[in-house]
Amino acid sequence: MDLLQDLAWRGIIYQQTDAEGLKDTLGKEQISLYCGVDPTADSMHIGHLLPFLTLRRFQQHGHRPIVLVGGATGLIGDPSGKSEERKLLTLETVQDNVAGIKKQLESIFEFEGENGAIMVNNYDWAGSMDVVTFLRDIGKHIGVNYMLAKDTIASRLETGISFTEFTYTILQAMDFLHLYEHHNCKLQIGGSDQWGNITSGLELIRKVQPESSKAYGLTIPLVTKADGTKFGKTESGAVWLDPEKTTPYEFYQFWINTADADVVKYLKIFTFLSHEEIEQLEKAVQEEPHLRKAQKVLAEELTRLIHGEDSLQQAIKISQALFSGDVRSLSGAEIEQGFKDVPAYTSQNEENLVDLLVAAKISPSKRQAREDISNGAVTVNGEKITDNAYILAESDRIEGKFTIIRRGKKKYTLIKY
Structure with a gap:
């Protein structure tokens, strides 16, 4: 089974701009591809994980991932999914947020080797660009009618959208063009809400580059829960990747409490387990759900990936101590984790x-x-x-x-x- 077939089996592919073209290109060459995140906070949460884990799957198949942290776009604000203007962040805040997010991304990707990941910050090329250059070299190629047809912009016309957020999609398009020109980046992936921004990038590449140029876009479906409640939220709020915001124990507990109706889907999209391993766990959910084998594996895989083996073992120790009542075996640091939210x-x-x-x-x-x-x-x-x-x-x-x-x-x- 090739990479795209694997992604389809896992339910990861939502939209593609040219499925046959991408399949053909992946069959012929090793490509560079990218996914980005805007530093609107100093940590990512689990809602950010799936696109980057998908990028990692491409890396495991020999392709080179480019991880983009939006130091420039984070200063503007993506209108996607918003009904009103975002509050603008200061440059200092965004730069601090970039530093926090970079550290988390380093736990997901391999940065060494022939196809080692590259981490970039779009502030490096957009931050110093003057407005005249932006309007002449970039804005000239993107039509207003084209932009007005984008869902993210059209949905805001009645309530109002500033010129600042209106131009966000052009800035992201400029990212794709820059990476195409400087890193031979041929594919952008992102969540389903990024479809409009991704296609804007392809439009800009089509206008600026020769007709023979090939670039593609792929989006990933929104992660949902079977009961209709929002994925990634708990009573105490979002599940962050920063251990100071969400402790490794809380992170582990979030995954181990996954409902039977969701756990196989999450194993497919969030872990790198083989099809055979996942099918065995699916069988366990059906035949012996009380053992919660699938949930334990899911929690272990994700906690190990994001927080490391030591933090995983600590989370397991805290969980076992609380279940058995043997809390005296815990250290002070473990007690602070396990009892963070108790009276x-x-x-x-x-x-x-x-x-x-x-x-x-x-x-x-x-x-x-x-x-x-x-x-x-x-x-x-x-x-x-x-x-x-x-x-x-x-x-x-x-x-x-x-x-x-x-x-x-x-x-x-x-x-x-």
Whole structure:
């Protein structure tokens, strides 16, 4: 099975500008291709992953990926999917965001070797271009009627669109032309919302380059969930690639909680497992769903790719400790990850357990607290406590900083000192 057949099997291809032409070109030569991301934040989230993972698949088949971080386009703002103007970011903010995103992209691609990835920033060629050059050399080739027919622009005409955002598609077209001329880049890939921008690039190449020039566009479908809820969102917000925003444990948990109805699709599009491996996991979902083998593999593959083996093992350790209740085995750093979003209470001194349960709002009253303890419903660092006179001492503090109280099966509270 060739690359395009594999992409089709995985459900990754949504639109192509010239399917036969691309197939023919890939069969004859190793090409360069690119995908871009605008640095609108200092981290990407999992909604950005699929186009770049697709770019990586091309690299595994011998092609050279060009990873573009939009230091220039990030200053403008893509109107795609927006009903109103974006708030413009400062140059300093965008440059800081570029640095954060570059680090994350480095975990996905191989930058060494014959087809090592190239990372570029469109600010390097667009940032110094004067307006007259832009209008004469680029703008002259893109018709206003052509742009008005673009969905991203047409959808904004009633509510209003600034000239700044109106020209965004021309800037992205200029990226494709620049990479075509300087890196022999023949293919741009992106999410389905980038179709208009991709075809603008092809139009510009067609106008500027000789008739024999060949370039292509390919888009990837929007990732959806079977239940209709938005992919990549949790109660606490987006799932970021930055471990400071979304810890590796939270990242792992997001994937391991994937519904049975979605997990095979996610294995196909987000992992590099073979068809045979995925088919075996699909069989496991059907025959023994309670074991959640597919979800575990999905979580392991993605966490290892983005955060590395050490962070994966740490995430697994935290998950197992929380499931078993053996939280004393965790380090302080692991506790901070695993209990990031649980209720917390700061204690100053050694306290009677009954008083602490009330003060930390774990139990609603002293009477209930005593009843909870007597019934064996309260654990301290995973150890059941049934003595109402129990005093939390220094020995109950993990690394001198934390005590973990659990009431019932699931209600955790983190005590900080």
